[in-house]
Amino acid sequence: GLDENAAWSPDGKQIAFAHAVPPVPPNRRWRFALTLLDVASGKVSELPITGIQNPNVRGVAWADGGKQIAFVANGRIWIISSAGGAAKPITEEGVSSQGPSSNSDGRRIAYFAPDAAGRNQIWVREITGGAPQKITDHTDVTPTRIRWLNGGNELMYSADGKLWRTAASGGKPREIPFTAELSITRPRLTLPQARFPEPGRPETAKGFMGLALSPDGKTIGTLALGKLWIIPVGGNPRAVATVPFEANSLAWSPDGREVAWSAGVP
DSSP, X not given: OOEEEEEEXXXXXXXXXXXXXXXXXXXXXXXXXXXXXXXXXXXXEEOOEESSSSOOEEEEEXXXXXXXXXXXXXXXXXXXXXXXXXXXXOSOTTOOOEEEEEOTTSOEEEEEEEXXXXXXXXXXXXXXXXXEEEOOOOSOBOOSOOEEEGGGTEEEEEETTEEEEEETTOOOOEEEOOOOOOOOOOOOOOOOOOOOOOTTOOOOOOOOSEEEEOTTSSEEEEEEXXXXXXXXXXXXXXXXXXXXXXXXXXXXXXXXXXXXXXXXXX
């Protein structure tokens, strides 16, 4: 299956992650379950969650020294005991939150959520409650995992095409200089030389917009190069009318005396 958003427990004994679970009828959709891996034994188990209807888990972060786990489900951040049970919401309903990350003691959570202008920013709040604090004010914050630095006093993140660090309590961010050189090997393709028709030179028609055999089977009608052509079977074509270049869907009348086609827009 598909696994994502892995996070080590503070004691290094477990890994929490979101695991894709196949649909079980009558449910037709895959879901992501909050799953624990015991590193020593390799045992994998789904953490039971109550209090959320059809939870679809994505971002995962350990909290409270490993006693709890914060996770994203249904667009909201929740917290649950590391043994499973009832989940408690951390963020407000209707606020699309993602990418939770906890500080070293797991008492604060940093995450992404939109500001009043609808731009993703970084917010920090205590897991025990209280109002969230908006930390950043960028034009374009990239919602990748937030890193806590300096004992939980600073945050590192990506925004506006650059790396930044800022105090976890807010303030002016500082850019982290970063450059990278990449070498990419790719095949060199040889393209055929472009060919353009010469003015005044006859060109052979290579496509037909309409083609139909007359009811008596003796004559072919076709649309090509902006003309309606009539071709006796085994004979030479004759242009009998000028038609729009987009003309198509040629059809003969039952008596074979007229033809009709489609062209233009309503």
